Amino acid sequence: MKLRHVFILLVALLLVAVHVAAQEPVELRITWYNDGTEGEALRAALDQFEADNPGITVVIDDIGYSDPNVYHSTIQAQVEGGSPPDLARVNNVALFIGSYLDLRPLVQDAAYWEANFSDAVLDSLRADASETGIFGFPLQFTITAPFINRTLFEQAGVPVPSDTKDEVTWDEWAAAAQQVAEATETPFAIAFEPRGHRFWGFAISEGGQFFDADGNFMADSPGFRTAAEKLVSWNQTGLSDPTIWANLPDGPKLARDEFINGQAVMLYSGSFAVGGLATGIGDAFDWEAIPNPSGPGGSTGSPGGSLLVAFAGTKHPAEVARLMDFLVQEDVQTEFALASSFLPGHLGLAAKGLDYPDNADVLNVLAAEIPKIDEQAYKLQYSEYAFTYNRPIDGRLSEVIVGSLSLDDAIQAIQQDVDEAIKNAQQG
Numbered sequence: 001m002k003l004r005h006v007f008i009l010l011v012a013l014l015l016v017a018v019h020v021a022a023q024e025p026v027e028l029r030i031t032w033y034n035d036g037t038e039g040e041a042l043r044a045a046l047d048q049f050e051a052d053n054p055g056i057t058v059v060i061d062d063i064g065y066s067d068p069n070v071y072h073s074t075i076q077a078q079v080e081g082g083s084p085p086d087l088a089r090v091n092n093v094a095l096f097i098g099s100y101l102d103l104r105p106l107v108q109d110a111a112y113w114e115a116n117f118s119d120a121v122l123d124s125l126r127a128d129a130s131e132t133g134i135f136g137f138p139l140q141f142t143i144t145a146p147f148i149n150r151t152l153f154e155q156a157g158v159p160v161p162s163d164t165k166d167e168v169t170w171d172e173w174a175a176a177a178q179q180v181a182e183a184t185e186t187p188f189a190i191a192f193e194p195r196g197h198r199f200w201g202f203a204i205s206e207g208g209q210f211f212d213a214d215g216n217f218m219a220d221s222p223g224f225r226t227a228a229e230k231l232v233s234w235n236q237t238g239l240s241d242p243t244i245w246a247n248l249p250d251g252p253k254l255a256r257d258e259f260i261n262g263q264a265v266m267l268y269s270g271s272f273a274v275g276g277l278a279t280g281i282g283d284a285f286d287w288e289a290i291p292n293p294s295g296p297g298g299s300t301g302s303p304g305g306s307l308l309v310a311f312a313g314t315k316h317p318a319e320v321a322r323l324m325d326f327l328v329q330e331d332v333q334t335e336f337a338l339a340s341s342f343l344p345g346h347l348g349l350a351a352k353g354l355d356y357p358d359n360a361d362v363l364n365v366l367a368a369e370i371p372k373i374d375e376q377a378y379k380l381q382y383s384e385y386a387f388t389y390n391r392p393i394d395g396r397l398s399e400v401i402v403g404s405l406s407l408d409d410a411i412q413a414i415q416q417d418v419d420e421a422i423k424n425a426q427q428g
Helices: 002-022 038-052 068-080 110-116 119-123 150-156 170-184 196-205 222-237 242-246 251-260 271-281 317-327 330-340 347-352 360-367 375-382 386-401 407-427
Strands: 026-032 056-062 087-090 136-138 140-149 188-192 264-270 287-289 307-310
Touching: 026 038, 026 068, 026 317, 038 056, 038 317, 038 330, 056 317, 068 087, 087 317, 110 119, 110 347, 119 136, 119 375, 136 317, 140 150, 140 196, 140 271, 140 360, 150 170, 150 287, 170 188, 170 222, 170 264, 188 222, 188 251, 196 222, 196 264, 196 375, 196 386, 222 242, 222 386, 222 407, 242 251, 242 386, 251 264, 251 271, 264 271, 271 287, 271 360, 287 360, 307 317, 317 330, 330 347, 375 386, 386 407
Parallel strands: 026 056, 026 087, 188 264
Antiparallel strands: 087 307, 136 307, 140 264, 140 287
């Protein structure tokens, strides 16, 4: 009788082994683009996932990003054709709303996701406020923020305001930078990169409101005007170089070059510039990131970055969820951030700080800015009209700075530009 039971058990085990062997291996594909070394960092994580999950392989399809519209329209064509990638790196998240895979019922702990990723970012993937689905996570954040030339402050004998105060206003920074520039005969106090995206945080900190009670974009608010008036004044009184704003779209490069060459005391740029600044400056002077200036609207930079999302058309939802669950774990997120020199999208890591191999002090100051991001800044960045909100601001403010348009007319023109673009998009 015992031998019979042993025989039955052996047969059962053999049948299970045959069933497992007969299962088709699962291949997941990620549509991707690289800004730097993050593709290598992702591959390292995927190699570990594959080792832990025999039978699942993950392929990265790097299709490049020379044109954001081409990149996203390639994915859109696959989605509309019924053959989407299993996962994709995207930053135009609104384009695919309604096509994402809801991971909430598939992941091990949805509460972990909600605790460690921004509500505003998770919401940006949802069709409306009543939806609770989890569709992806931020691979990384970028954040706009200022940098200063500390060596110039020391040479001028001017205290760095943020050394002794947690909150420093734009006016206080402008005054300190001007004092340093005059004492050291530095050509300019402030180099502010000419992008509407950079201006969002400035305007919000000055109390600007970009949306009315119905959620519609509005350009004209007291805080917007205050920030614009200050920016124009800096350029017209010599604190800033007006050629930076006059030379769109090359202005950001010109602003960074001025700072790198020691021609500006302060640069308003962001985390995306750190690698280039470090390479360009070398040992020429000591520089650092500082917290975003504060004002009536608080202290906020403008967020950016890309998200990794899953698509509902995948043939392997369970395996996709398993992969996503693996990628969001703190140890994996840590290794990805360190290997790519990215600011983590994981809020817990941003609050802790990371031991980056290069530029750790700068990157951790910037990471600490992420929890301060204002809700409006998220709404601007993750809207389907993000580029629509962005470009009219830098274009029209540039006209004010060079003297071809009044600020009143510029604000009116920004509103008209945005309204017309949204109307055309909705009709198209």
